[in-house]
Amino acid sequence: xxxxxxxALAIGFVGLIIAIGxxxxxHGFHPGTIAFVAIVLGVYSGIFKRASRGDGxxxxxxxxxxxxxxxxxxRLTDLQDIVISIDDRLARQGVNKTTQSPPTxx
Numbered sequence: 610x611x612x613x614x615x616x617a618l619a620i621g622f623v624g625l626i627i628a629i630g631x632x633x634x635x636h637g638f639h640p641g642t643i644a645f646v647a648i649v650l651g652v653y654s655g656i657f658k659r660a661s662r663g664d665g666x667x668x669x670x671x672x673x674x675x676x677x678x679x680x681x682x683x684r685l686t687d688l689q690d691i692v693i694s695i696d697d698r699l700a701r702q703g704v705n706k707t708t709q710s711p712p713t714x715x
Contacts, residue, residue: 629645
Protein backbone atom coordinates (compact mmCIF):
# COMPACT_ATOMS: atom_id res chain seq x y z
CA UNK A 610 0.00 0.00 0.00
CA UNK A 611 1.47 3.34 -0.96
CA UNK A 612 2.18 6.05 1.61
CA UNK A 613 -0.37 8.71 0.47
CA UNK A 614 -3.16 6.15 0.62
CA UNK A 615 -2.13 5.16 4.16
CA UNK A 616 -2.11 8.80 5.25
CA ALA A 617 -5.53 9.46 3.69
CA LEU A 618 -6.94 6.34 5.35
CA ALA A 619 -5.53 7.36 8.74
CA ILE A 620 -6.86 10.94 8.43
CA GLY A 621 -10.29 9.63 7.45
CA PHE A 622 -10.30 7.20 10.37
CA VAL A 623 -9.26 9.86 12.90
CA GLY A 624 -11.86 12.26 11.51
CA LEU A 625 -14.52 9.59 11.79
CA ILE A 626 -13.58 8.85 15.39
CA ILE A 627 -13.75 12.56 16.24
CA ALA A 628 -17.15 12.85 14.54
CA ILE A 629 -18.49 9.81 16.41
CA GLY A 630 -17.16 11.18 19.71
CA UNK A 631 -18.77 14.55 19.01
CA UNK A 632 -22.07 12.87 18.16
CA UNK A 633 -21.97 10.84 21.36
CA UNK A 634 -21.25 13.99 23.37
CA UNK A 635 -24.18 15.89 21.84
CA HIS A 636 -26.80 13.14 21.59
CA GLY A 637 -25.76 10.59 24.19
CA PHE A 638 -24.70 7.00 23.83
CA HIS A 639 -27.40 4.53 22.72
CA PRO A 640 -27.54 1.13 20.94
CA GLY A 641 -27.78 2.73 17.50
CA THR A 642 -24.44 4.40 18.10
CA ILE A 643 -22.86 1.05 18.98
CA ALA A 644 -24.17 -0.49 15.75
CA PHE A 645 -22.96 2.48 13.69
CA VAL A 646 -19.47 2.33 15.23
CA ALA A 647 -19.30 -1.43 14.62
CA ILE A 648 -20.29 -1.01 10.96
CA VAL A 649 -17.82 1.83 10.40
CA LEU A 650 -14.96 -0.10 12.01
CA GLY A 651 -15.84 -3.17 9.95
CA VAL A 652 -15.80 -1.19 6.71
CA TYR A 653 -12.50 0.46 7.57
CA SER A 654 -10.87 -2.81 8.54
CA GLY A 655 -12.09 -4.38 5.28
CA ILE A 656 -10.68 -1.50 3.24
CA PHE A 657 -7.37 -1.71 5.10
CA LYS A 658 -7.09 -5.48 4.60
CA ARG A 659 -7.87 -5.25 0.89
CA ALA A 660 -5.42 -2.41 0.39
CA SER A 661 -2.61 -4.11 2.29
CA ARG A 662 -3.07 -7.43 0.47
CA GLY A 663 -1.80 -6.07 -2.83
CA ASP A 664 1.84 -5.63 -1.72
CA GLY A 665 3.30 -8.98 -2.92
CA UNK A 666 3.68 -9.86 -6.55
CA UNK A 667 1.39 -12.66 -7.78
CA UNK A 668 4.31 -14.90 -8.80
CA UNK A 669 5.81 -14.80 -5.29
CA UNK A 670 2.52 -15.50 -3.58
CA UNK A 671 1.72 -18.36 -5.96
CA UNK A 672 5.09 -20.00 -5.32
CA UNK A 673 4.72 -19.54 -1.58
CA UNK A 674 1.16 -20.88 -1.68
CA UNK A 675 2.22 -23.95 -3.66
CA UNK A 676 5.02 -24.66 -1.20
CA UNK A 677 2.72 -24.31 1.79
CA UNK A 678 0.06 -26.51 0.19
CA UNK A 679 2.59 -29.26 -0.50
CA UNK A 680 3.78 -29.09 3.13
CA UNK A 681 0.19 -29.36 4.34
CA UNK A 682 -0.47 -32.29 2.02
CA UNK A 683 2.62 -34.07 3.34
CA ARG A 684 1.56 -33.52 6.94
CA LEU A 685 -1.99 -34.65 6.19
CA THR A 686 -0.66 -37.86 4.61
CA ASP A 687 1.48 -38.51 7.70
CA LEU A 688 -1.52 -37.89 9.92
CA GLN A 689 -3.67 -40.27 7.87
CA ASP A 690 -1.03 -43.00 8.22
CA ILE A 691 -1.01 -42.54 12.00
CA VAL A 692 -4.80 -42.65 12.25
CA ILE A 693 -4.96 -45.78 10.07
CA SER A 694 -2.38 -47.57 12.25
CA ILE A 695 -4.25 -46.60 15.42
CA ASP A 696 -7.51 -47.79 13.88
CA ASP A 697 -5.91 -51.14 12.98
CA ARG A 698 -4.59 -51.58 16.51
CA LEU A 699 -7.96 -50.77 18.04
CA ALA A 700 -9.70 -53.15 15.63
CA ARG A 701 -7.28 -55.96 16.59
CA GLN A 702 -7.83 -55.30 20.29
CA GLY A 703 -11.60 -55.37 19.78
CA VAL A 704 -11.35 -58.71 17.94
CA ASN A 705 -9.14 -60.16 20.69
CA LYS A 706 -11.58 -59.11 23.43
CA THR A 707 -14.59 -60.55 21.65
CA THR A 708 -12.92 -63.87 20.78
CA GLN A 709 -11.69 -64.54 24.31
CA SER A 710 -14.01 -66.76 26.27
CA PRO A 711 -15.21 -65.51 29.63
CA PRO A 712 -13.69 -67.24 32.66
CA THR A 713 -15.70 -70.19 33.94
CA UNK A 714 -16.76 -70.00 37.57
CA UNK A 715 -15.43 -72.84 39.71
